[in-house]
Amino acid sequence: MTASLEVDGLTIASGGHKLIRDVFFTVRPGVPLTLLGESGSGKSLVVQAIMGTLPAELSVTGRVVLDGKDILGTDRRALWGRRIGLLPQEPWLALDPTMRADGQVAEVYRHVRGLPWSQARQSGRARLRELGLEAASRRYPFQLSGGMCQRVALAIARAAETDLLLADEPTKGLDRALRDDVANGLKAEADRGRSLITITHDVAVARVLGGKVGVMLDGAMVEYGPAGSVLDSPRHDYTRQLLMADPSAWAPRKPLAPRDTVIEARGLTKSFGGVPVIEDVDLDILAGEVVALLGPSGSGKSTLGNLLLGLLRPDRGEIRRKAGLSPLRFQKVYQDPPSAFAPHQTVRTAFADLAKRHGLDWKRFVPLFERFRLSSGLLDRRPGQLSGGELQRFALCRVLALEPAFVLADEPTSRLDPITQREVADLLHELAAEHGLGVLMVTHDHAMARNLAGRVIELRSAEPDASSPGGVTAPA
Amino acid sequence: MTKTKTMTFTFSRRRAAGAALIGALALFGTLGPAVIAADPAQQDLLAPLAPPGGDYLLGTDHYGRSLLARLAHATRLSLGLAVLTVLSAAIPGTLLGIAAAWAGGIADRALGIVSDMILALPGLLLVLLLAAFAPGQFLPLYLGLALAQWVEYFRVTRATARTLLSRPHVEASRLLGFGPGYIARRLILPELAPVLATLMAFNMGTAVLAISTLSFIGVGLHPPTAEWGSMATELLPYYFEAPFHVLMPAAMILLTVLGFHLLAGEDRS
Amino acid sequence: MAISIQRQTGRLLAGRAMQAVTVAGLVGVLSFALVRMLPGDMALRIAASRYGPDLLSGTAADDVRAELGLDQPLALQLADWLGRLVRFDLGNSLVSGQPVIDELAVQLGYSLWLAGFALALSVAMAVPIGLIAGLSAGRWPDRAALTGAILLRALPAFVTGLCLIILFSVWLGWLPPAGFGTWRELTLPALTLALGLAALSSRVVRDSMVAVAASPYFAFARVKGLPERTVVMRHGLRNGAIPVVSLLGLQLIYLVEGVVVVESLFAYPGIGHALVHAIFARDVPMIQGTALVMGLVFVAVNMLVDLACAALDPRQAAR
Numbered sequence A: 001m002t003a004s005l006e007v008d009g010l011t012i013a014s015g016g017h018k019l020i021r022d023v024f025f026t027v028r029p030g031v032p033l034t035l036l037g038e039s040g041s042g043k044s045l046v047v048q049a050i051m052g053t054l055p056a057e058l059s060v061t062g063r064v065v066l067d068g069k070d071i072l073g074t075d076r077r078a079l080w081g082r083r084i085g086l087l088p089q090e091p092w093l094a095l096d097p098t099m100r101a102d103g104q105v106a107e108v109y110r111h112v113r114g115l116p117w118s119q120a121r122q123s124g125r126a127r128l129r130e131l132g133l134e135a136a137s138r139r140y141p142f143q144l145s146g147g148m149c150q151r152v153a154l155a156i157a158r159a160a161e162t163d164l165l166l167a168d169e170p171t172k173g174l175d176r177a178l179r180d181d182v183a184n185g186l187k188a189e190a191d192r193g194r195s196l197i198t199i200t201h202d203v204a205v206a207r208v209l210g211g212k213v214g215v216m217l218d219g220a221m222v223e224y225g226p227a228g229s230v231l232d233s234p235r236h237d238y239t240r241q242l243l244m245a246d247p248s249a250w251a252p253r254k255p256l257a258p259r260d261t262v263i264e265a266r267g268l269t270k271s272f273g274g275v276p277v278i279e280d281v282d283l284d285i286l287a288g289e290v291v292a293l294l295g296p297s298g299s300g301k302s303t304l305g306n307l308l309l310g311l312l313r314p315d316r317g318e319i320r321r322k323a324g325l326s327p328l329r330f331q332k333v334y335q336d337p338p339s340a341f342a343p344h345q346t347v348r349t350a351f352a353d354l355a356k357r358h359g360l361d362w363k364r365f366v367p368l369f370e371r372f373r374l375s376s377g378l379l380d381r382r383p384g385q386l387s388g389g390e391l392q393r394f395a396l397c398r399v400l401a402l403e404p405a406f407v408l409a410d411e412p413t414s415r416l417d418p419i420t421q422r423e424v425a426d427l428l429h430e431l432a433a434e435h436g437l438g439v440l441m442v443t444h445d446h447a448m449a450r451n452l453a454g455r456v457i458e459l460r461s462a463e464p465d466a467s468s469p470g471g472v473t474a475p476a
Numbered sequence B: 001m002t003k004t005k006t007m008t009f010t011f012s013r014r015r016a017a018g019a020a021l022i023g024a025l026a027l028f029g030t031l032g033p034a035v036i037a038a039d040p041a042q043q044d045l046l047a048p049l050a051p052p053g054g055d056y057l058l059g060t061d062h063y064g065r066s067l068l069a070r071l072a073h074a075t076r077l078s079l080g081l082a083v084l085t086v087l088s089a090a091i092p093g094t095l096l097g098i099a100a101a102w103a104g105g106i107a108d109r110a111l112g113i114v115s116d117m118i119l120a121l122p123g124l125l126l127v128l129l130l131a132a133f134a135p136g137q138f139l140p141l142y143l144g145l146a147l148a149q150w151v152e153y154f155r156v157t158r159a160t161a162r163t164l165l166s167r168p169h170v171e172a173s174r175l176l177g178f179g180p181g182y183i184a185r186r187l188i189l190p191e192l193a194p195v196l197a198t199l200m201a202f203n204m205g206t207a208v209l210a211i212s213t214l215s216f217i218g219v220g221l222h223p224p225t226a227e228w229g230s231m232a233t234e235l236l237p238y239y240f241e242a243p244f245h246v247l248m249p250a251a252m253i254l255l256t257v258l259g260f261h262l263l264a265g266e267d268r269s
Numbered sequence C: 001m002a003i004s005i006q007r008q009t010g011r012l013l014a015g016r017a018m019q020a021v022t023v024a025g026l027v028g029v030l031s032f033a034l035v036r037m038l039p040g041d042m043a044l045r046i047a048a049s050r051y052g053p054d055l056l057s058g059t060a061a062d063d064v065r066a067e068l069g070l071d072q073p074l075a076l077q078l079a080d081w082l083g084r085l086v087r088f089d090l091g092n093s094l095v096s097g098q099p100v101i102d103e104l105a106v107q108l109g110y111s112l113w114l115a116g117f118a119l120a121l122s123v124a125m126a127v128p129i130g131l132i133a134g135l136s137a138g139r140w141p142d143r144a145a146l147t148g149a150i151l152l153r154a155l156p157a158f159v160t161g162l163c164l165i166i167l168f169s170v171w172l173g174w175l176p177p178a179g180f181g182t183w184r185e186l187t188l189p190a191l192t193l194a195l196g197l198a199a200l201s202s203r204v205v206r207d208s209m210v211a212v213a214a215s216p217y218f219a220f221a222r223v224k225g226l227p228e229r230t231v232v233m234r235h236g237l238r239n240g241a242i243p244v245v246s247l248l249g250l251q252l253i254y255l256v257e258g259v260v261v262v263e264s265l266f267a268y269p270g271i272g273h274a275l276v277h278a279i280f281a282r283d284v285p286m287i288q289g290t291a292l293v294m295g296l297v298f299v300a301v302n303m304l305v306d307l308a309c310a311a312l313d314p315r316q317a318a319r
Helices: A043-051 A101-112 A117-130 A146-161 A177-191 A203-209 A225-233 A237-245 A301-306 A348-360 A362-371 A376-380 A388-400 A418-435 A446-452 B001-037 B067-103 B105-119 B123-131 B136-164 B170-175 B180-216 B228-238 B243-264 C001-037 C044-050 C058-068 C073-085 C100-135 C140-152 C158-171 C183-213 C214-221 C228-266 C271-281 C284-312
Strands: A003-012 A017-027 A033-036 A057-065 A085-086 A166-169 A193-199 A210-217 A222-228 A259-270 A275-284 A290-294 A316-321 A332-334 A405-409 A438-443 A455-458
Touching: A003 A043, A017 A033, A017 A043, A017 A057, A017 A193, A017 A210, A017 A222, A017 A237, A033 A203, A043 A057, A043 A085, A043 A166, A043 A193, A057 A316, A085 A146, A085 C214, A101 A117, A101 A146, A101 C228, A117 A146, A117 A193, A117 A316, A146 A177, A177 A193, A177 A203, A193 A203, A203 A225, A203 A237, A210 A225, A210 A237, A222 A225, A222 A237, A237 A418, A237 C100, A259 A301, A259 A455, A275 A301, A275 A438, A290 A301, A290 A418, A290 A446, A301 A438, A332 A388, A332 B170, A348 A376, A348 A388, A348 B180, A362 A388, A388 A418, A405 A418, A405 C044, A418 A438, A418 A446, A418 C228, A446 B170, B001 B067, B001 B243, B067 B105, B067 B136, B067 B180, B067 B228, B067 B243, B105 B136, B105 C001, B123 B136, B123 B180, B123 C001, B123 C228, B123 C271, B123 C284, B136 B180, B180 B228, B180 B243, B180 C158, B180 C228, B228 B243, B228 C158, B243 C140, B243 C158, C001 C284, C100 C183, C100 C228, C100 C271, C100 C284, C140 C183, C158 C183, C158 C228, C183 C228, C214 C228
Parallel strands: A033 A193, A033 A210, A085 A166, A166 A193, A290 A438, A290 A455, A332 A405, A405 A438
Antiparallel strands: A003 A017, A003 A057, A210 A222, A259 A275, A259 A316
């Protein structure tokens, strides 16, 4: 039996305020649907409306028709795991922390499909094996990386073999490097004849899945159609913006003109707890260039950057900085912007303290704020009241006020939404061009690295990632 | 959104209630002994166990001593000893905690071992052992309580400071040229202050409980000192004739500890 | 993986063993200092402790002086004192003249009964109250339970006990206010302790239940299509039990302290009562013996709690 789902005029409101307006789409076996939009566009509410898990205080109208029957407003508990399956957001939180991976798959066979335990366990392991998780089947979720947890969740979805599968932000919290892996896993499910609905902010996922795409903005569907036409010839402005924001779509940049060396490293070696992370690395960064540092998780990218800045001490090797430069001119921009600011201080206090510390005039900051489009109203907020993009721009202002010669940018865009990501990348490139700044950019994203950097350095993983026990921890 | 609002509202209302309660008790303890004419040790053998409301506002105990005067003196004693204990525990505990987190290495380890040693025994057992040196005396009681409590401040401060020191914003501040003084004062202490305030308020309650408990079982301060626990012990044989007299010191303990727990704010476990 | 969990369990046990050594050292050194501080002739005192006051004579004291080398350096004497402690040679009580170890064996049994009964009572109260409060989080049953817990936690155990005596012995006349022998004498002291324990644990049960019910793994277990029974029993209860069992370690401190107070109040002949009396009488061998045994039991039960936590929660086993 295969399922087709039709959603029509779906509207979700809280009080008088409409969170979702007139959303419509159809899904058939083999033709997956992807809902594309940024966080806050209300995509996840659509999933909850289909599952029947919307909070009671929200009112919902419209139709959700599964195989000719309107299921909206009915109790759908009996359909869960039998007709409708869900791939949860952030699976490292959705897996039971006290149960081994194979048990979590096997219990679906035992309790949903009614097999005896011995068979259920065998089938559970078989699903994990198919997804390359044989070694992980006796491990607990906390011993698995984020990507591995995602595959365990996929194995659970596969075990249930529901006709309809919903995937809610399957790449959220995962390295960009893993997103193709996830997207291909989902594609395989669709190809097995299941009806698939995927909610994502990631254009690349939509591209891999094909089928149909709906683009959502502020709770409304602004564009809907076959993936090919929506992604290749978008009609709505917002869709165009979203597509342009993806690094693979960025226009090539004017090459930079690097000058003399700001910082160089020779024979750097560093190990943690006896495990070598960096071995015999040579590196030069010139003024006015962007160098991208690529590599999978655990390959020592951030370690190398921190060694250059003197935040870690190398076991062997040496680092030479250009003579006559104050240590203050070597700076860092962080991956998670909120954590780079003291949570209880307003941004104004942070900048005032910086001015006081170095005898700077406040006037020096003003043009920087203007250039980065940071209105003075934002200054009196605390980090928790600002968006990631705003904070990252403040972080760049803070660093630039000290006229740096070298900046380590440690995955500066990976926590930002696509449009802000583009802005921050543009800024870094401009600074290298205009101010002769040497930038070492740590990133996962090959497309961005190729677009931004004059040179790309790739670190290999020190140990095979997939089989290392708990080597990679999932972001909390 | 509305949920968080109501939560912070009841939260602050609770703290305000605790502060009011403690404020009133502090007034009673500081002004009471000065204002109340009666001497807490003055016996009136013609009026033992007088009921409240006559010549003596709250009545008298079995020796005819004014209960109002005795309760006021006992309040001053308990609050004073609690403040002294908590300050003696909190100040070194906090400073050592920050120092251990900052220095790491051997100093951190050594302090960790010392704190483990003190935590090896339940706190009251340690106080009892020290009290055995000089039963009925003030000093071992105070030393024992402070010794048992500083470890808490040390551990909380060390753990919090350690996490904070490893956070990107502290690293960023170092790179931006800020020194250890700025980092400790402006970045670590403000984050630590609410935790410490909660812990101190809560430990005031713990100290008051311990002082009265030890006196009640006869190991803490002894009669004729006016102290809630020993007053309860002394009045215990008369609970049939004068049940409210026994309950008065008990009620004072309840109000004081309740006040501190409410002031501590969160439902700490 | 299994090997590393075993190794972690080993480390955990080693930590508790270190704690036991610390307890013995701390108690031993303090008792030694205590005995040196006592007024009067120490040799006489120790002789009395060994042979009982009846057999005491001047020569016995001289023998002790020579044997123990009381004229020797302090460090040697301390080493000898601790050496006896390690062999569990605790001497005789200065009051009764009986071997400390014999008295302790009886008293400890009584106290364990009391503590065990109190713990069982507290679980019987805290779990249903916590579950009801959790189910009605934010509404009146939850608030009532919270208010009750806050009030109880602001009462010292002796006041709770006094109120129970006034209620059940004086007014209702149902239970005796003191004594020992049957369950009737055991009930009030155990209830006093249980109320203090439940004041805290009912809140932990409640918070844990609310946290599990709101957790993504609990929701996902339902979405997987598992029957409600499996969702609650396998994914709810086990995860919900982790903080409650971890709390037991903390509750042990309350239990040890509470036993001392409650036994004194109810004149219950357990080890806490013995400790308080030994302090009055400055009966150092008894002080040392009771404190040592209470400390060691505390460590041993803590170890059981550790093992239970590790069995429930693989993350703790691997830490």
